[in-house]
Each structure stands twice: as structure tokens, then as C-alpha cells.
Amino acid sequence: MLFLSPHPPVLVPRTRALVLGRGTECDVPISTPRASRNHAEVYFVEERVVVHDLGSTNGTFVNDERIEVERILRPGDRIGIGGVEVIFCRVVREGAIAANLNDDATIVCEDPDPVIGRAELLRGDLSQIPLAALLQMLAEERMTGSLAILSGESSARIWLEEGRAVHAQTGTAEGLDAAIEICGIRTGRFLCADAAEPPDRSLNMSATELLLEASRRSDESSLPLEV
16 A cells, blocks of 8 residues: 555555655655656556556655656655655565565464464554555454553554544653653554453544644654744
């Protein structure tokens, strides 16, 4: 799937190419004058996903390297178009057969834990799927459970109900402040699981609302101080 924050992820179909560009008819519209109307396309070649430049004026980049014609994508690759980055993520959903998983799988599924009686639904690495894309995906699937993040020696958790954030905790905060802190995490491992009732109900926000609030606070913190 392709992710352009703060929009929901777009799945790459096996039957046709996704077009990225400035044109309003594109599957992934890129709102910058530096993008060509039909700038690039992303499609399957057997089991690989490829990005192909469509003769754009300013070129298509993968991880800051300009591609000549096309490039095979790996999870976490950043497609650069006119200064805008679209991230490629690969997801293996619940029910996938373990024998079919390969090195490209960023999220795998496990059987329910026999001790705690909960199913580990998804797990992976934030270097290969951004937290914002993960939250949007869980919201679209109306997940009820918890998302735990392990980054270095610290941990954080956010509880979801029908895809909406209802509570969050970090080592130093709870509620909205914790949720905003979680939105800023860029590295670490994550685990989504069925969960019991959250310890509190401090939130009632969609993924988009949460990400926009985190973006607003980030913009405010970067403003110069008035004197």
C-alpha cells in the first residue's frame, strides 16, 4: 500500500497500475506544482511492486535517489515526487500462512496466546510502516484492541475501539498528551493485539483527528518565539 500523510493508505491492486501525479484524476494526487500531471505509476510485477517514472519533468526519487525508469520497491521505501514523499508499506493480514511469508513482509500474524487468551493481530517495525499509516489502517478496519510500541527502553500504548483512539499511555503521560507523544515516534517495534478494557477512557478521536492535532502541535512548537 501507499501512504501520503495524513490521508488513508491506498492499496496497490494487482490488476492495474496506480497513477501518482498532480492531475485530479490520479489515484494518489500530489498537490505540488513541481509534480507532473501524470508523474509516476506503481504496479505489481509478479510478486514485486515497482515504481515507474512516466517521463516527468522533475523526476521520481526512491530514498532520495533519482530513478532512471523503474525501481523495485521494498517496505519503507520513500517515493519522492516534487518534494512530497509517498511511503510504500507491505502488509500481511490475519490468516496468512506462515510458510508464504518472505523478507518483504512487514507485518505478520500470530495465533492467539494460550496464556492470556488474546490474539496477536499485527506486528512489525516502524522503519517499514510509519505509525501514521498504521493508525489509519487500523481505523479503516475499525479495530478494537491495543497498539503497543517498543522504542529503545521505552514503551507506549494506545487503545482503540472501532478504530477510534480511546486512551493512551506512555512512561510520562496519559490521554491526549500521551497520544500526541506516540504520534511522534519514528523508530521501534509495534504490536497490535486484542485487549481487555482500557484502564481509562481519556480520548474519543479518529486517527485523522489525532494525526492532524499532532501535526498542528508540531507546527506550533517550531514557530519562532515572539519578543
